[in-house]
Amino acid sequence: MAKLKCAWFDFACCEGCQVELTNYGEPFVQLLEHLEPVEFREVMSEKTTGPIDVAFIEGSFTREADRRRLEEIRARAKVVVAYGSCATSGGINALKNHMDDYAGEVYGADKDRPHLNSAKALPVSAAIKVDYEVRGCPMDRDELLRIVQQVVHGTAKVYVPSYPVCVECKRRETVCRYDDGEYCLGPIARAGCGAPCPADGIPCEACRGLAEQPNQEAMVKVLVDNGKLPQQRAENLSRMFTANFRGDA
Amino acid sequence: MSCKNSKEKTDPGIFMPKAAEVVNAQMVTPTEKHFTLRLNNGDMFDYQPGQIIEAGRFGFGEIPLGLSSSPVNAKTFDIVVRNIGKVSQALCELNTGDTMTVRGPFGNGFPVDELKGKDILIIAGGIGLCPVRSMIQYILQHRGEFGRFTLFFGARTPQDLLFEEDLEQWRASTDVHYFETVDRPDKAWQGNVGVITTLFPQAAGIGPDTHVIICGPPVMYKFVIAELDKLKVPRGHVFVDLERRMKCGVGKCGHCQINDKYVCLDGPVFRFSDIENLEEAI
Amino acid sequence: MTQQFLRDDDLMPFVEGLMNRYPVIAPVAKRTRFVFEKLIAADDLRLDYDTTVLPPKKVFFPSRQDLIHFDQQGFSACIEPQAQVLMGVHPHDIKGIAMSDRFYSDRHFDNNYMAYRQVTYIIGSSVQQHYKYAFFGSINADKPLSGHDLFMTKIDGGYVIEVVSDKGAELLACGSFSEASPAQIAEAEAVNAAAMENCPQKLNGGSAEIREKVRAAYESPLWDEMSEDCFSCGSCNIVCPTCYCFDVQDEWNVDGASGCRFRLWDACLTSEFSEVTGPGGTENFRDKRAERYRHRYMRKAAYLNDQLGGPACTGCGRCSGACTADIANPVNVINKVLEQ
Known part of the structure; x- marks a missing residue:
């Protein structure tokens, strides 16, 4: 089987997901037997304009000019994988969508410089069709690997859990942070x-978004009563990665 | 319990499947594929009409499926896979000569002995025809052992009518009183239009002595049962074939629990009077 | 069988003796809690533990267990049991193991669990400290212990070791023991009786009453009220010694040609547990959190009670402690139902 031509692209993000992948070590090296990177800014200087089998897109879609670049990638890629919180949900960037003067707060006197001008931070899927999404900040490299395996095997669907992080903590017998007198967003x-x-x-910050049927009211109660957080902080805590998906945002 | 027991040395576990060769594969609707399988080791596959198997493909997983052929010709057996999930898609990619894996058969099938000598009504909605086809074939192969045999089949559109060859045969046959309907007809459709309960007024001889088998989408059961009540069919004569996402098939994994029943052990065929009060059943 | 005495000073040599012959899995400290783990050093052993995060079931069926390995040539089972010692198991956890033995062997024999179970030596131990949620003194309390090989009870100056099986007798070769005196045996009996008596929490009804009342409460508004703060997070399931449900998944190796089918502990409190994929999308047979919450109590207190002759509950209190919303305590729930 010919190697899959793969390219990595980044939009509004920290490129931490690319770094996470390059830090993967042996499994990533093994994966290179099945794929050939043709563009990957963190590890190589070559660029590509030809057809690609799999495009990995990191970062949120936050400027109208990005739409053309995304459409151009989509047009020459057989499969598009959006990976990392920014690409799949707008990520932390989406916090600005709900602020009046985010630029002034972040950039101060420089806020009117033209390259800082941006619109709403949205997931890649707001601009183009996305075939697979790998959530997380940074994305989970094992999950990315599983998805690449499925692409290699030509499957359209990949199972990812929708239940809360508590299930996985308990399975690995992590001592609950609440037992240690700390807070955590794991239950939602x-x-x-x-x-x-x-x-x-480290507390869970819900970087993969909210579980199915999240019980936000109970979470606020637990954050205040057991996690000892002030009411307002407790109410706002889960917004960091979910700003685009909330009725109350 | 002793560690000298030899069972654990030789028993490969309940998850060890058998390899089965696809001897025929055919798309029967735009989303459903009909497979005929044969065990690679040449063994007979013994099962009862209505029992289920776990069909699988390594690297993708397993799904529970009702057997859709009569066990009379047990050298081969049939299943129908609807391409709607990760595993079913992987199975639908397979063709004649490929291998899939099977475990089973599991569960309780239709109570063949109890049904013998009785008037039978089978009501199948959509893909629900697949598991009851095992019983339809069985009755037709042993026609003299059953009384009056009526069959209702309803599908969403004419394109969703499965087993076209079977349908042709049943339409022409005098062994079965066959009635069919579609919810949404196309231009060529000349038959009955409407939900499956619209077939009741057309059929004769359904009453307190009739034994009924129902398999279809969950929404169908309530309406069908209401019609059967009107015709005074006792609920103890009604058998339903239920579907859950069983992972193990042997009453361990818990995914198919309906209150205190396991579909894979106690079902998938249930006497309706045994489960009518189970809130989670239908 | 016989009753032996192990002096305090002889405990460590006994544990080392076991470790020389077998992997020894026993309670050790982890941050603010305890866990069953393979001993690296004998003095990591903490027989004074109150409870562990996960029950000892994980020794026979870890939270992720490989079932089948496959490659281009074919597939094979991966059951490779090796003799091991599970040490320091509290009496109620021994009952929990006996229950899961039944679940995994009744009707269909699940060798992926049972093979590991059968090669394991189980050494029980008396409760020296109560977990604050424990209520084992008032549930299945009259059920005799079975399935273990030795049982050690802490008394003044050492441990009374009850030899329960031939397998257990084999282990005596790993340490030095003397015959326990009648006074020591009597002291051990009193220690274990006191542990049952002194549980910090207590159920107010017997097995049969619990079964009938819980079943009768199926339509009660209690489930809605009590599950209001439920996260559907499954923590109560995963830490439960008598929960035995699982999910099965396939995974490819990086080579893309071989892989593994495995199972992992699943939780009926999560919303995806009861989902079924149908033509119209996904359907959920227990879509509301109150329905899932009720299912757990129905199953433990009524459905499995029929099968076991007592609730499928050991009174360990792990679920109460694991629930961040503090709504999973069976003592609160069942006592409330019993009041009705």
Whole structure:
């Protein structure tokens, strides 16, 4: 079987997902037996304008000018994979969608410089058809690998869980952060990552978005009563990665 | 319990499937593919009409499916796969000569012995025809052992009518009183239009002595049962064939639980009077 | 069988003796809690633990377990049991293991669990500290212990070791014991009786009453009220010694040609558990969180009660502690139902 021509593209993001992939080590090297990178800014200087088998897109769609570039990628790619929170949900960038003067707050006196001008931060799927999405900040490289495997095998659908992170924490017997007197968004956060953060003593921030049927009211109660957070912080905590998907945003 | 027990040394576990060769594969509607399979090791495949198997393809998974052929010719057996999920898509990519895996048969099929000598009405909606086809074929192969045999089949559109060859045969046959309907006709359709319950007034001889088998989308059951009540068919004479996403087929994984029943152990065929009060059943 | 005495000073040599012959899985400290883990050093053993995050079931069926390996040539089972010792199991967890043994062997023999179960030596131990949610003194309390090989009870100066099976007797070769005196045996009995008596929480009804009342409460508005704060997070399921449901998935290796079919613990409190894919999309047979919440209690207290002759519950209290919303405590739920 010929190697799949793969290209990595980035839009409004930190390129951390690309770094995450290059840090993967052995599995990624093994994967190179099946794919040939033809454009990948973090690791090579070559560019491509020809047809590609799989386009990996990182970052949110936040400027009208990006639409043309995205459409151009879509036109020459057989499969488009949006990966990372920015590309799949708008990510942290989407927080600005709900602020009046985000530019002034972030850039201060420089806020009117033309290259800082942007519109709403949206997922890639707001501009073009996306075949697969890999959530997370950064994206989960094991999941990306699973999806690439499915693409290699020509399958359209990949199972990803919709239940909360607690399931995965318990499966690996992580001591609950609430047992340690800390807070966590695990009970409403979508799993699939394998729950690495709580295992390392870091609170879950729901970077893959909310689980199916999230119980937000109960979460606020638990964050205040058990997590000892102030009411307003508790109410706002889960917005970081879900700003585009909330009725209350 | 002893560790000297030899069972654990030789028993490969309940998840070990058998390889089965696809001896025939054919798309029967735009989304459904009909497979005829034969075990690679040449063994007979023993099962009862109405039982299920787990059909699978490595790297993709397994799904539970009703057997849709009569066990009379058990060298080969049939299933129909509807291409709607990850596993079913992978199965539908297979063609004659390819291999899939099967486990089973599992569960309780139709109560063949109890049904013998009785008047039978089978009501199938859409893909629900697939599992009951095993019983239809069985009755036709043993026609003398059953009383009056009536069959209702309803589909959404004429394109969703499965087993076209069978339908032709049933339409022409005097062994079965066959009635069919579609919800949405096309220009060529000349038959009955409407939901499946519109067939009841056309059929004769349905009453307290009739035994009924129903398989179809969950929404269908309520309306069909209401019609059967009107015709005074006792609920103990009604059998329903239920569907869940069983992962194991052997009463362990829990995915097919309906209150205190396991579809894979206690079903998939249930006497309606046994489950009518189970909220989670239909 | 016999009752032996192990002096405090002889405990570590016994554990080391076991470790020289077998992998020894036992309670060890992890941050603010305890977990069953393979001992690296004998003195990591914490027989004074209150409870572990996960029950010992994981020793026979880990949260992810390979079932079948496949490649281009074919496929094979992956059941490779090796003798091991599971040490420090509290009496109620021994009952939990006996229940899951039944679940995995009744009607269809699940060798992916049972093979590992059958090669495991189980050493029970008395409860030295109660978990704050424990209520094992008031549920299945009269059920005799079975399926273990040795049972050690902490008394003054050491441990009374009850030899329960021939397998257990084999293990005595790993340490030095003397015959327990009648006084020591009596002290051990009193210690274990006190542990049952002193549970911090208590159910107010017997097995049969629980079965009937819980079943009768099916239509009660209680389930809606009590599940209002439920996250559908499945924590109560995953930490439960008598939950045994699982999901099965396939995975490719990086080579793209071989892979594995595996199972992992699943949770009926999550919304995707009861989903069925149909032509019109996904349908859910327990779509509301109150329905899933009720299902858990129906199953433990009524459905499996029929099968086991007692609730499928050990009174370990793990679910109560694992529930961040604090709504999963069976003592609160069942006592409330019993009041009705």
